[in-house]
Amino acid sequence: MTAPTIKVVDLHKRFGPLEVLRGVSFEVRRGVVVSMIGASGSGKSTLLRCINHLETPTAGDVLIDGESLCFRNGRDGERKPRSLSEINRMRRELGIVFQQFNLWPHMTVLANVVEAPLRVRGLPRKQAMDIANACLARVHLAEKALQYPARLSGGQQQRVAIARALAMEPKVMLFDEPTSSLDPELTEEVLGVMRELANDGTTMIVVTHEIGFARDVSDRVMFLHNGLIEEEGPPEALFGAPNSERLRQFISKHLR
Amino acid sequence: MGNWQRLVWDQRDALLAGLVVTIKVCAIAFVIAVLIGLLLCLVRMYVRPLRPAAILLIEFFRATPILVQLLWVNYVWPAVFGWPDSFFAAAWAALALQSSGYLAETFRGAIEGVAKGQREAGYSVGMSPVHVFWRIVLPQAALGSAPSIVNQFTVIVKSSTLVSVITVPDLMYQSQKIVNVWYEPIEILTATAGLYIALVFVVSAVGKAISDTLRRRYAISAV
Amino acid sequence: MSESLHQALDLSLFWEYRNVLLHGLAVNFYVFAASAIVALLVGLGAALARVNRLWPLRALGTLYVETFRNAPEYIMVVWVHFVLPLLLSYLLRSRLEFNPFASSVIGLGLVYSGYFAETFRAGIEAIPLAHVEAGRSLGMPERLIFRRIVLPQVVRRMLPESVNQFISLFKATTIVSLIAVPDLMYDVTMITQQEMRPLPLYTGAALTYFAVVLAGSSALRALSERWRAKIYA
Numbered sequence: 083m084t085a086p087t088i089k090v091v092d093l094h095k096r097f098g099p100l101e102v103l104r105g106v107s108f109e110v111r112r113g114v115v116v117s118m119i120g121a122s123g124s125g126k127s128t129l130l131r132c133i134n135h136l137e138t139p140t141a142g143d144v145l146i147d148g149e150s151l152c153f154r155n156g157r158d159g160e161r162k163p164r165s166l167s168e169i170n171r172m173r174r175e176l177g178i179v180f181q182q183f184n185l186w187p188h189m190t191v192l193a194n195v196v197e198a199p200l201r202v203r204g205l206p207r208k209q210a211m212d213i214a215n216a217c218l219a220r221v222h223l224a225e226k227a228l229q230y231p232a233r234l235s236g237g238q239q240q241r242v243a244i245a246r247a248l249a250m251e252p253k254v255m256l257f258d259e260p261t262s263s264l265d266p267e268l269t270e271e272v273l274g275v276m277r278e279l280a281n282d283g284t285t286m287i288v289v290t291h292e293i294g295f296a297r298d299v300s301d302r303v304m305f306l307h308n309g310l311i312e313e314e315g316p317p318e319a320l321f322g323a324p325n326s327e328r329l330r331q332f333i334s335k336h337l338r
Numbered sequence: 339m340g341n342w343q344r345l346v347w348d349q350r351d352a353l354l355a356g357l358v359v360t361i362k363v364c365a366i367a368f369v370i371a372v373l374i375g376l377l378l379c380l381v382r383m384y385v386r387p388l389r390p391a392a393i394l395l396i397e398f399f400r401a402t403p404i405l406v407q408l409l410w411v412n413y414v415w416p417a418v419f420g421w422p423d424s425f426f427a428a429a430w431a432a433l434a435l436q437s438s439g440y441l442a443e444t445f446r447g448a449i450e451g452v453a454k455g456q457r458e459a460g461y462s463v464g465m466s467p468v469h470v471f472w473r474i475v476l477p478q479a480a481l482g483s484a485p486s487i488v489n490q491f492t493v494i495v496k497s498s499t500l501v502s503v504i505t506v507p508d509l510m511y512q513s514q515k516i517v518n519v520w521y522e523p524i525e526i527l528t529a530t531a532g533l534y535i536a537l538v539f540v541v542s543a544v545g546k547a548i549s550d551t552l553r554r555r556y557a558i559s560a561v
Numbered sequence: 562m563s564e565s566l567h568q569a570l571d572l573s574l575f576w577e578y579r580n581v582l583l584h585g586l587a588v589n590f591y592v593f594a595a596s597a598i599v600a601l602l603v604g605l606g607a608a609l610a611r612v613n614r615l616w617p618l619r620a621l622g623t624l625y626v627e628t629f630r631n632a633p634e635y636i637m638v639v640w641v642h643f644v645l646p647l648l649l650s651y652l653l654r655s656r657l658e659f660n661p662f663a664s665s666v667i668g669l670g671l672v673y674s675g676y677f678a679e680t681f682r683a684g685i686e687a688i689p690l691a692h693v694e695a696g697r698s699l700g701m702p703e704r705l706i707f708r709r710i711v712l713p714q715v716v717r718r719m720l721p722e723s724v725n726q727f728i729s730l731f732k733a734t735t736i737v738s739l740i741a742v743p744d745l746m747y748d749v750t751m752i753t754q755q756e757m758r759p760l761p762l763y764t765g766a767a768l769t770y771f772a773v774v775l776a777g778s779s780a781l782r783a784l785s786e787r788w789r790a791k792i793y794a
Contacts, residue, residue, distance in 0.1 A: 136458055167466065174464035184459035187556045188477045197473065198463035232557030243459075250463050401774035402767050403732035405739075405746060410767045413759040417565035496633035503739065510636060523643040531636045538631035 085148030086111045087253055087285050088133065093142035095128055095309075102128045104309035105142070110254070115286045117296035117317075120306035121332065126289045129306070130258050133287070134176045135169050146175055147253065174202065177247030178256040181263050183239045185231040185246075192218070192227040195246045203250065217245040221275050237268030241275055248279075255279065257288040293336045297321050305329045345525045349516050356512030357533070363426065363501060363508060364494050367433035371490065374434060375441030383446060392442075399439030404497045408432040412504045429501035429508075436497060437490045444486040448479035481549075481558045488545030492538050499534065509533065568760045575765030578752055585745035586769065592665050592734040592744065597727060599670025604677030611682050622678070629675030634733045638668030642740050665737040669730065676726050684719035685711060721785030728778050732770070745769065 086109035095103040102125045110116050118126045131137040133144050135151055144151040151172055153161040164172075186194050196214035199205050205213070218224045221241040231239055240260055247255060257276065261269040273295050280286060280299045290296055296303050297317045305313040305320065305328075313320060313329050324330045346353075382392035399407075412428035415421065422428040452475045460470035502511035513530040517523045575582070610622030629637075642664035646657040659667075688711050696706035738747035749766045753759045 134462055136461065170461065170464045170466055173462060176462070178462045180455060180459065182453075182455050184453075184455040186456060186459070186474055186478075187558055188481060198465065201469065201473070202464045230555055230557075232555065246459075246463070397775060398771055401732075401771045401778070403735040403770055403774075405735045406763075406767050406770050409746075409750075410763045414763050417568070417760055492631070496631075499633040499635040500736070514639075517643070524647055527636070527640050527644050531632065531640050534633050534636055535628060535631045538633070539627065542631065 085145070087147060088287070089145040089148075090129075090133065091143045091145065093129065093132055093144070094140045095125075095132055095137060096140045102309050103132065103139070106306075106309070106311055107142075108304065108311065108314070110285060110287060112253075112285050113283045114302065115280045115284075115288070115300045116302045116304060117300040118287065118289045118304045118306060119291070119293065119296055119332070119336075124306040125309040126306050127258050130178070130256050130287065130289050134173055134178050134256060136178075146172060174198075174250050175253045176256060177250060177252035177254070178258065179240070179243050179247055179260050181259040183231075183236070183243045183263070185239050185242055187231050190228050190230055191223065191234070191242050194231070194242060195249050198246070199249050213249055213251075214245075217248045218242070220248065220278075221245045235268060236264045237271045240264065240272045244272070244275055244279075254285045254287060257286065257290070259289050259291065261290070261292060291336060293321070293333065305332070341522060342525050342529075345516065345520060345522060346529045349512075349526070352512045352516065353509065353530075353533075356507060356509035357537075359426075359506065360495075360498050360508040360510075360537075363430050363433065363506065364491070364498050367430040367437070367494050367498075368491050370430065370434035371437035371441055371494065372487065374438035376445055378438060378442040379445040379449070382442065383449065396439045396442045399435045400443070402436075404432065404436050405500050405503070407436055408500055408504060411435070425501075425504045425506045428504060429498075429506045433494050433497055433501070437494055440493075441483075441487065441490055444483050444490075445479060448482040449475055451482060452478045478558055481552055481556060484549035484552060485546070488542065488549055491545060492542050495538050495541055496534075565760060568758075570761075570764065572761050572765045572768075574756065574758060574761045578748070581748050581752070582745055582765075582769070585743060585748040586773070588737075588742065588744040589731070589734045592662065592669070592737055592742065593731045595666040596669040596673060596734070597730060599666060600673035600677050600730065603670065603674035605681050607674060607678035608681035608685060611678065612685055626675050626678045629671050630679065632672055632675070634669060634672050635736050635739070637672050638665055638736055638740060641668040641671070661737065661740045661742045664740060665734070665742055669733055669736075673726065673730050673733075676729075677723065680719050680723050680726065681715060684715040684722075687718065688714055717788070721788055724778070724781045724785050727781065728774060731777065732774060735770070 089109040091107055093103050093106045094101070102123075106125075106129055108116075118129065120126050128137060132139045133151075135144075139152060143153060149172070150164075151169065152164060154164050154168065156162045185191075186197075189197065192211075192214055195217055196210050199213050200207065200210040203210075215224065215227065218227055221244050223238060223241055223245065226234060226238065226242070231242070234242065240263075244255075244260075260276070261272050264272065269292070273292065276286070276288070276295070277299055288296070288300070300317055303315065303317050303320045304311050305326070307326075307328055312326050313324065320329070321333060324333060378392050378396055381388050382396065385392075402410075408429070411422065411432040412425065415428070415431075416423070422431055456474055456478065457470050460474045461467075465473075498508060499510040501508055502514060505511070509530060513526050516526050520526075607622050607625050610618045611626065613619055613622070642659055642661060645664075645667075646659045650657045692710055692714070693706055696710050701709075734744060735746045738744050738750060741747065745766060749762050753762050756762070
């Protein structure tokens with residue numbers, strides 16, 4: 083039995099006196115799409131950011147293909163925290179798409195996508211360009227390659243952000259509320275691309291408010307509340323017959 | 339107004355020579371100011387043991403008047419450091435120091451102003467902090483600082499009128515020489531004032547046009 | 562080099578003349594205070610011209626501001642001191658000479674009025690239209706709206722922002738030494754010619770201005786922070 087692509091083990095995160103994650107554990111196997119839903123402050127974004135180490139967990143561990151992201155085995159056999167350069171190396175296997183897109187405004191769309199394959203992976207120029215163009219085509223934005231982000235709509239910028247993350251050919255794609263900053267008319271183009279990725283077998287962890295997407299596309303849904311996974315299961319079970327009262331209320335509030 | 343002919347037009351060679359010197363001094367001072375300002379800023383922000391020294395230098399260059407710096411660099415430095423070896427060098431050195439302090443603070447604000455998300459996007463694709471700094475933060479900080487940089491250039495041009503005090507033959511020096519010869523200051527001083535105002539205006543307008551175009555293209559707001 | 566460094570840092574000569582030099586520093590402050598008043602008043606006037614309804618006034622205001630904002634302080638002071646009296650002499654048909662103190666105050670005041678005009682204009686344009694409309698709907702005449710609603714807010718908002726310009730103005734007062742106003746730099750230059758020892762004197766002058774400007778600007782900034790907190794609290 084191979085190791086799961088992502089395994090989160092008893093993750094805790096506290097900010098000063100505030101404990102945001104109180105012991106979250108789950109695993110995601112290859113090709114599986116997991117959605118995380120929950121109210122604001124439930125810890126979903128923090129959990130995602132701990133997975134790619136933008137936040138350092140207070141306790142617990144994250145394992146990628148069986149390899150710990152947070153710790154390594156020292157020469158004396160003791161567990162030591164990983165150095166930043168090692169974490170960076172492992173981060174290449176995780177793609178993340180932010181709520182605020184975070185495209186680099188002083189670079190063209192193509193430059194945004196090609197930067198990491200070219201300069202972080204160190205691929206030869208032709209190969210990097212091919213990958214970048216392929217990713218842009220995959221999000222249906224090949225014709226915008228030489229534009230600057232300022233000229234693109236929110237939905238287009240977010241799709242470029244997806245392409246940028248895909249260009250590193252990561253094992254897992256993480257999505258942190260990818261459509262929350264978008265006008266309603268623009269969310270569908272981004273959700274459409276995410277649906278296509280899911281159909282292609284991409285391993286995805288999606289933090290979202292879009293219940294419809296979670297129900298239609300995910301293999302598994304996790305409902306977070308107060309830093310813990312309150313309920314977890316396939317979408318039909320969670321949405322069709324929710325066990326917790328809180329989840330019931332959440333669904334009725336968010337289902338359009 | 340025959341006086342204009344005699345005092346200004348006939349002297350145009352001398353005035354032009356002065357203008358050339360002014361432009362040279364300002365150009366050199368500007369480039370050096372940006373470099374020193376950047377250096378001071380980076381040391382202040384990232385080299386912890388040298389931070390107090392950097393802050394001291396930045397505050398010193400910002401707080402002392404340009405005339406004082408000019409005289410100090412011109413008379414005290416050669417004896418203590420052995421350089422500058424010419425009035426021209428003292429001129430651009432003092433002008434550069436003056437602006438470097440302001441630019442250091444401008445750069446610091448611009449660097450700190452680059453949104454955290456920009457850096458995080460870089461880290462998330464595996465870029466090292468140094469890589470993120472050079473390719474993501476610094477270009478955006480430079481674009482955000484553009485209006486302040488242009489402003490410092492105009493400050494340099496305006497302050498350059500004082501280099502005549504240490505006998506650098508700039509435009510101001512040449513026109514004062516003409517006044518001393520002919521004892522009729524009205525036309526020449528008015529013309530000189532007009533020339534300087536026009537020069538600063540052009541620098542400022544061109545700089546603003548360039549920085550506006552750049553920032554509009556990339557949609558980066560000013561610091 | 563170390564001998565010269567020692568000389569430069571041996572400020573005993575500077576200390577010897579401290580009475581004269583202190584008096585010179587006071588002159589810098591006098592010039593600063595007088596120019597600041599001129600600059601603020603004229604600057605406010607120019608700002609009002611720039612936001613006026615009548616386009617000739619707006620044009621005149623813009624011309625004024627662009628001229629003086631882009632003028633180097635030194636050439637302006639020199640011009641006011643040497644050219645303006647001659648021009649006025651022709652007009653008034655009598656010989657006129659300007660006291661260098663007056664020339665400095667006028668020259669610096671005019672240049673800095675350009676900067677303050679822009680600051681005031683930004684402040685005026687930043688006042689939300691809603692405030693003005695509230696006054697209008699109460700039937701207040703325009704002049705009263707300006708005096709009681711717009712102007713106090715402009716002054717309160719922009720004065721802290723002008724701290725940097727005040728500091729610049731103070732530093733610019735050293736220029737007056739070049740037209741024989743007996744400020745600190747003038748005294749230093751005179752003493753240097755007498756004593757032939759520039760190192761301690763110029764170093765001492767640099768350190769003095771450093772200390773004064775640093776202390777003054779910290780104090781001004783602290784005051785303006787307190788002011789700002791009161792307004793926006």
